[in-house]
């Protein structure tokens with residue numbers, strides 16, 4: 001497997017606070033890569049650099065072997081990196097298909113005038129959801145009627161619509177119950193089956209060992225360990241995070 005994303009020596013300060021002090025992250029194409037660490041370890045800051053929300057003070061970022069520098073999230077998106085934040089960024093009153101195509105609506109021409117192509121967007125939305133194994137069938141249902149797991153599916157479909165090759169999910173199961181958490185883990189497995197690379201930021205050790213191939217552990221703004229999750233239990237992972245903290 002080749003590396004699709006490599007961050008080396010990322011440094012980022014907010015005033016006097018050094019959020020990142022030389023963090024590294026190497027993600028192989030097609031894997032599910034977890035980013036773990038205690039509160040304040042720098043996970044969200046690292047994700048902000050990768051998704052173009054913030055720019056690093058120092059360090060390099062390369063995507064598919066090419067050095068990248070993002071002036072904003074739109075540039076990261078153009079490079080194939082989509083981020084799903086914890087709030088999902090969905091418009092609750094709008095329909096499933098409108099959310100998936102928000103900002104990139106499909107159009108057709110009617111007597112030479114461009115109009116929204118509702119039928120094409122409904123069919124497209126259905127296609128993306130099928131790809132994820134979702135059973136949602138009414139694409140005109142408002143997102144506010146959906147469960148937490150189903151909302152995640154819609155947010156992921158929007159990323160797929162942008163042709164994202166890397167999807168970053170920040171704490172996707174934090175607000176979910178057991179059943180919905182399982183649904184989200186299934187979505188992550190489906191993404192992987194579709195060849196999408198997933199970066200999963202999570203405090204949930206069970207989720208991490210259940211779906212991630214590799215894990216990078218951050219502590220105090222540095223990457224202290226990157227390893228496969230093979231043979232790693234949730235308890236052992238929690239201990240790794242804590243041991244590193246004590247070290």
Ligand SMILES: Nc1ncnc2c1ncn2[C@@H]1O[C@H](COP(=O)(O)OP(=O)(O)OP(=O)(O)O)[C@@H](O)[C@H]1O
Nearest residue numbers: 014017018019037038039040041042043044045046
């Ligand atoms: N915009 C900001 N302004 C000032 N300090 C910040 C800002 N963002 C993050 N920090 C600080 O940088 C450090 C790293 O924060 P970050 O949010 O990256 O951690 P995290 O690993 O995502 O933590 P959590 O698990 O709590 O989400 C913390 O000390 C935090 O207080």
Ligand SMILES: [Mg+2]
Nearest residue numbers: 040043044045
């Ligand atoms: Mg965070």
